[in-house]
Amino acid sequence: MVGFGYGVYHYLESLKSRVTTEKAVAPAKAKFSLPGSVFVAQGGALYRLRAGSFQQIANGGWTQPSPGPPNQLLAVKRDAQFSDLYLLDYDGHVVKQLTHNANTDVHLNHWSFYPHLSGDGQTVYYSWDPKDPGNFYRVDLAVYAMPVDGLQRQARAWTDPNQYTGGDVQPAPLKSGGLIYAKFGLTPDGKNISQLWLTTRARATGTPLTKEEDGCAQPALSPDGKRLAMVCTAAGQPSKLTVADFDGKALGPATVVATGLVAAPGWAPDGNGLLYLSALDTTGHFQLFFQDLTAPAAPAVPATAKPTGPATPLPVPSPKPARQLTTNNDYDATSAPTWLAG
Amino acid sequence: MRQRASRPNQSGRFLSVRFVILTLIGFLLAGGAGAGAYFLPALAAARQITDVGPPNLGSVTQPSAPVIDVSGNLQPFTVLLLGSDNDAKFDPNQVLTQSMILVRVEPATHKVAMFSIARDLYVPIPQNGTAKIDKAYAFGGAKLAMATVQQNFQVRIDNYVWIGLEGLVKLIDMVGGVDLVTSNPVLDDYYPDDIHSSDPYGYTRVAVLPGAQHLDGIHAMQYVRSRHSDLRGDFGRSVRQQQVLLALRTKAKSLTAADIPDLASTFNGQLKTDLSLDRIRALLPVAAKVQTQDVKQTTLLNYTVGENIGGEDVLLPSDWAAIHALVHQDFPS
Numbered sequence: 001m002v003g004f005g006y007g008v009y010h011y012l013e014s015l016k017s018r019v020t021t022e023k024a025v026a027p028a029k030a031k032f033s034l035p036g037s038v039f040v041a042q043g044g045a046l047y048r049l050r051a052g053s054f055q056q057i058a059n060g061g062w063t064q065p066s067p068g069p070p071n072q073l074l075a076v077k078r079d080a081q082f083s084d085l086y087l088l089d090y091d092g093h094v095v096k097q098l099t100h101n102a103n104t105d106v107h108l109n110h111w112s113f114y115p116h117l118s119g120d121g122q123t124v125y126y127s128w129d130p131k132d133p134g135n136f137y138r139v140d141l142a143v144y145a146m147p148v149d150g151l152q153r154q155a156r157a158w159t160d161p162n163q164y165t166g167g168d169v170q171p172a173p174l175k176s177g178g179l180i181y182a183k184f185g186l187t188p189d190g191k192n193i194s195q196l197w198l199t200t201r202a203r204a205t206g207t208p209l210t211k212e213e214d215g216c217a218q219p220a221l222s223p224d225g226k227r228l229a230m231v232c233t234a235a236g237q238p239s240k241l242t243v244a245d246f247d248g249k250a251l252g253p254a255t256v257v258a259t260g261l262v263a264a265p266g267w268a269p270d271g272n273g274l275l276y277l278s279a280l281d282t283t284g285h286f287q288l289f290f291q292d293l294t295a296p297a298a299p300a301v302p303a304t305a306k307p308t309g310p311a312t313p314l315p316v317p318s319p320k321p322a323r324q325l326t327t328n329n330d331y332d333a334t335s336a337p338t339w340l341a342g
Numbered sequence: 343m344r345q346r347a348s349r350p351n352q353s354g355r356f357l358s359v360r361f362v363i364l365t366l367i368g369f370l371l372a373g374g375a376g377a378g379a380y381f382l383p384a385l386a387a388a389r390q391i392t393d394v395g396p397p398n399l400g401s402v403t404q405p406s407a408p409v410i411d412v413s414g415n416l417q418p419f420t421v422l423l424l425g426s427d428n429d430a431k432f433d434p435n436q437v438l439t440q441s442m443i444l445v446r447v448e449p450a451t452h453k454v455a456m457f458s459i460a461r462d463l464y465v466p467i468p469q470n471g472t473a474k475i476d477k478a479y480a481f482g483g484a485k486l487a488m489a490t491v492q493q494n495f496q497v498r499i500d501n502y503v504w505i506g507l508e509g510l511v512k513l514i515d516m517v518g519g520v521d522l523v524t525s526n527p528v529l530d531d532y533y534p535d536d537i538h539s540s541d542p543y544g545y546t547r548v549a550v551l552p553g554a555q556h557l558d559g560i561h562a563m564q565y566v567r568s569r570h571s572d573l574r575g576d577f578g579r580s581v582r583q584q585q586v587l588l589a590l591r592t593k594a595k596s597l598t599a600a601d602i603p604d605l606a607s608t609f610n611g612q613l614k615t616d617l618s619l620d621r622i623r624a625l626l627p628v629a630a631k632v633q634t635q636d637v638k639q640t641t642l643l644n645y646t647v648g649e650n651i652g653g654e655d656v657l658l659p660s661d662w663a664a665i666h667a668l669v670h671q672d673f674p675s
Contacts, residue, residue, distance in 0.1 A: 081547040107531050111549050129529060137570040139529035164573035166527030166552065184526040184552065190574050190643045192525040192581075194552065218553060231553065233523050239554050261521055263554040277554075284521035284556040284593075333555040 029053055030288070030325045036269055036342060037090070039065040039073060040288065041335035046075060046092060049288075057092030063335045066116050069148060073338070074098075074115040074124060082109035085126055087148075090342075098124060099152045107136065117148065119175035119225075124148050127169045130157070140167030143181050145202070158202045162186070168197075172219040172228075176200075176248060180209065180228065182217035196230060198249070209251050218264060220336065221246070222271040229265035229274055241265055241276055243293065257291050258322055264336035275325075275337040285330040288337060289322045416449035416624045419500040420673055421617070422488055424479060425583070426506055427536065436480040437506075439487060440567070441583055444497065446672050449624070452631045455638040455672035456587070458580035460646060464656035465494045474656055479504070484614065496666055497673040501617045507537060507567075509612025511559035513590070516608045517597070520562050520589035523554045525582065530568040537563075562586055577643040584639045595630045638672060 033052040040047050045059040064076040065088075072095055073088045085098040101110035108131070115126040127141040140163060146155035161167030162185040172180040178200040185193050194217040199206030209228075210216040216232040228246040233239045241262045245252035261279040263286065268274065272294045277286040331337075425441030442459040461476040467490050470481045478490040484502045492499050505513070514520055528550040535544035537560075548564040550557075557565060566586050572578035597605070617625075645665050646657040659665055 083549075106545070106547060109547055111529070111547075113549075113551065137532060139531050139571040141527055141529070164571055166529060166571070169527060169552065182552075186573055190577065194526065233554075239523055261523070261554045279521050279554070279556065284519055286554075286556060330556070334551040334553060 031327070032323070032325065034268075034290065034325070034339070037340050038266075038275065038288075039338040039340070041065065041332040042330055043332070044078075046073075046088075048090065057090070058088060063332050064114060065335070065338045067338060067340060068117055069121055071342075074117060076113055076115065081106055083111050083113060085112045085115045085124065098146070098148070099126075099128075111141065113141070114170050116171050116173055118145075118173045119177070122148060123173070125158070125171035125173050125179060127167070127171070128155070129167070138164060140165060141169050143168050143171045143179065156202055158199065159183070159197075159206075160203065165192075170218055172221045174221070174248070175225050178248075180219045180221065182219060184217075185212075187212065194233075196228075207249075216242070218336070220265045220267055220274075222267050223269060224271055227271070229267065229276075231263060231265065239263065241274070241291075243274070257293070258289070261286075263333040266337040266339055268339055269341040275339055276322075277331050277333045277337070279333070280324075285328070286333040287327060287329060288325040288331060290325055291322045292320050416628065418446065418448045418450075419621070420498060421445045421447070422484075422491055422499045422502045423587075424484065424487055424502060424504040425510065426479065426504065427534070435483075438476040439479045439504075440476065441580070442475065442487070442491065443580075443583065443587070444491065444495075444499070444669075444673055447625070447628060449628045451636075452628065452633065453636045453638070454632050456584050456640065457669060457673065458577075458584060458639075458641045459491065459495075460576050460580070460642050460657050462576060462655065462657045463642070463646065464649070464651060464658055465490065468493060474654070484616070495669050495673070496675045497669060498675060501615065501621070503615040503617065504613070505609075506612040507563065509609050511537065511563050512608045512610075512612065513605075514557070514559035514562045514586075516604060517590065517593040519556050519558045520586055520593060521554075521556050522585055522589040524550055524552050524557075524565060525585070527552050528565055528568050528572070528582070530564075530570050532570050533564065533568055574643060577641050580641045581639070588634060588637060591629055591632070597626075640668065640672070 030049060030052045034049070036050075038049040040049065041063040044061045044063070046057050046062045046065055047054045048057050058075070061078040062075055063078055066074045068074040068087050071090060073090065075086050075088050076083050077086055079102070082101040082103075084101050087095040087098060089095055099112045101112055103109050111127075111129050113127045115124050117124060123145050125143060125145050128144045129139050129141050132138040140161040142157050142161045143159040144155045145158055146152060158171075158179060159168040159181060162183065165184045165186060168181050168183050170182045174180065178198060180196055180198050183195050183197050185195070187193055193212045194215050195212050196209040196216050196219050197206045198209050210230070210232070213234060214232045215234050216230045218231040220229040222228070225248070226246060227243055228251060229241065229243050231239050232242050238260050239262045240256045241258040242254050242256050244254035257274065258276065258278065263277045265274050265276045272292070274291045274293060276289050276291065278289050279286045421444075423441070423443040423445055424439045426437040426439050438461070440461055442461065444457040444459065446455040448454070459475060461474065463475045464472060465475050466472050467475070467478045467481060468486065470478075470486070475490060475494075479487040484504055488499045488502055491497065528548070530548050532545045533548040535546035536542045548568060550561060550565045550568075566579065566583045569575050569579040574581075642665065645660055645668065647660050649656055649658050
């Protein structure tokens with residue numbers, strides 16, 4: 001009888017919902033192999049996915065890996081109250097600390113996020129929070145650029161963020177020397193907006209690439225620079241992973257390739273596919289997906305905007321279903337996967 | 343011989359029946375004990391959370407609407423959600439409410455309306471003069487907070503739910519975190535460092551990055567609580583609070599009765615409500631059916647003006663008639 005009572009207790013326990021029992025796990029093997037190496041972040045650790053298996057290369061606050069100089073990665077190491085940019089080798093060893101944002105006065109600390117190397121490999125673009133001496137409460141990120149082999153004091157601002165909005169993030173440098181980035185703002189009636197902007201030189205006003213109401217961010221340029229992936233979240237709607245042609249000045253026809261809770265697109269080294277993160281079930285754990293963008297090409301949909309104006313992503317599903325690489329991981333969705341040929 | 347033979351048989355049958363009955367009772371007791379042990383934390387917590395702590399407010403409070411009508415349908419009702427700092431800065435029984443959200447649930451149509459009330463709104467508080475509305479709870483608990491909202495906004499409130507900071511963090515962690523698209527980078531150099539801290543007046547820096555992501559309790563709290571670097575101040579925070587509530591509802595859809603003990607032990611004094619178990623039970627299927635597009639979200643942005651009264655920054659209603667018209671679109675008086 002005691003056993004029966006014990007059994008009732010455990011039977012009831014077994015009826016608990018998955019959401020209360022699900023725990024994050026270390027990255028498990030991928031369902032299929034991709035050529036080259038993919039670097040992802042999960043729980044403050046960086047992992048290298050190669051030949052279908054994950055290997056942890058660094059642990060302790062690491063996120064946002066991106067391609068660096070030859071055989072190196074750029075990455076962010078995040079502390080509770082500041083973050084810094086580093087150069088790492090592919091085994092996770094620190095080659096160089098690029099920024100030094102810690103301060104003994106906590107309010108004088110800084111954040112650095114979203115590092116990206118310029119096309120010529122000489123400059124690191126990233127988001128950083130300058131202090132406003134006139135108002136200590138204001139903390140907005142702006143896009144900065146610094147020499148990859150230089151010092152942080154050589155960094156200069158590239159953008160002027162809207163005040164008290166969170167600012168400008170996610171720089172995607174062009175080979176031509178310009179920059180695409182996401183700018184956050186507010187509409188006159190107080191709604192949050194995010195918009196992709198193109199700027200060709202530091203502190204220039206630039207031009208919008210997308211419409212305010214489309215809520216686009218997370219730009220990722222294809223290796224040849226002719227296509228732009230982005231995540232657009234019109235107010236109250238699920239996110240849309242969208243790909244549009246880019247001629248260096250404006251976006252062309254746009255295609256939605258995935259919807260739902262999607263984030264962090266990263267291109268294949270040959271530009272024929274995209275990796276992205278998506279949470280499919282109630283656990284909210286983001287998994288890695290691959291979207292093949294080779295023929296048959298996704299049908300191009302005429303944008304409603306003028307050719308020179310911002311493109312509008314349209315809800316046209318991709319003809320090729322995305323392939324899910326992992327099923328029980330828990331990736332950091334603010335950190336795009338980096339896919340390298342080597 | 344037959345009689346002699348029949349006695350042991352009758353006696354044996356009686357013993358067998360008695361044995362079977364006793365065994366069944368034993369199993370029932372054992373099963374009941376197992377179930378009791380499982381649900382005991384929930385029962386204990388139920389006694390703890392049902393607390394109103396009322397001052398006598400006479401006619402300013404109204405009786406709750408019936409839960410279910412004569413046809414057995416769940417009736418529409420309005421709940422006042424209250425969220426408080428409840429750290430060492432405050433007397434546990436006299437905390438301010440950083441968040442006040444009216445929620446109207448229409449079970450038949452599965453529609454929900456949410457209306458955030460700015461914490462700095464300067465209003466008459468029954469029997470307590472005029473003050474920021476976030477002080478109503480500190481002056482007289484949930485009943486006074488309800489009465490203040492009812493009187494000023496001319497709405498009927500049926501129930502309240504109060505949750506403390508740690509309670510919300512624990513609730514979000516207990517359901518495995520929330521999944522949402524954060525609206526913008528939320529950065530704050532003067533974020534209160536008052537949870538698990540020895541200095542309740544301390545500050546820290548936080549940065550919640552934009553985009554789709556999974557947030558645990560602490561980071562979800564940072565997202566909804568930060569206000570210093572938002573041009574809209576408390577209004578911006580209100581929008582984020584409503585967003586996280588909706589994300590929490592999505593997770594709550596998956597909860598079952600077997601999760602109740604975990605939920606109950608999670609709160610440990612961090613939740614108070616006068617919602618009856620009948621209403622909670624009736625609410626669960628409704629919550630599962632509500633679609634995001636059927637949720638209307640409203641704030642008082644553009645309906646107030648800033649003012650300094652007695653050295654205190656407050657918000658004054660710019661036009662009560664317009665505010666009442668706005669509120670009464672979704673909340674009956």
